[in-house]
Amino acid sequence: MGRLRRFYASMVGKKVVMGVTGLIGIGFVILHSLGNLLVFRGPAAINSYSHFLKSSCELLWGLRIVLIAAVILHVTAAVQLTRQSRAARPIGYVKRDPQAATIASRTMRWGGALLLVFIVLHILHFTTGTIRPAGVFSHEDVYTNVVAGFRIWWVALFYVVSMIALGFHVFHGAWSSVRSIGVSPESPEPLHHRISLALAILIWAAFTAVPVAVFSGLVR
């Protein structure tokens, strides 16, 4: 326990925790975005997929516990790393080098904060039904929840904007996490940079397709 604590106390330790928990998150969003595409196959397809996921309490809660732990560790390490690097450089750079940072890396903190707000509102919207912008919610009928929700312009817009933040976060997070974990060496144009870009675009497109298709009337 002492060694684990000492490892986590270091900046490298926190970066490894961020990398591993980030990759767990990416695994989840890949599966979740694919599952969501079942909306295009109609109510029966997505509703029976949802019933299957909820059919085993052990599977559902096993997954939920892993995800909750990953999110808590990821956010805690991010906040602590930010504080550590600010404390190490209290005055800040006189002139930042814009070349050094991509849009994605610069938006990591704000995008991450938006995603955290998104996840909370999203669970209250589609999982618990606490927030009902369309006035309807059924635990058995995910299809109707999705279609009713995304007919409202500001709900669809909130999801579309959040998915842009997700795309940037996944792009930067995917390639920087493999480096933090130490799997890949640094190189100017590594292959995993391009793989991360392709992954981010595919995840963004799969998620964004659903609110756009409902709002435009393609899925009704």
Ligand code: HEM
């Ligand atoms: C347009 C994008 C998205 C759509 C349409 C969508 C749709 C849904 C739906 C319908 C559910 C409820 C499933 C059910 O009750 O069977 C759900 C649950 C959930 N979604 Fe999403 N989702 C989207 C994006 C995301 C993103 C980007 C994340 C994470 C970063 C996410 C995380 C979750 C989580 C954690 C749950 C709760 C799973 C559970 O414990 O039951 N979703 N989503």
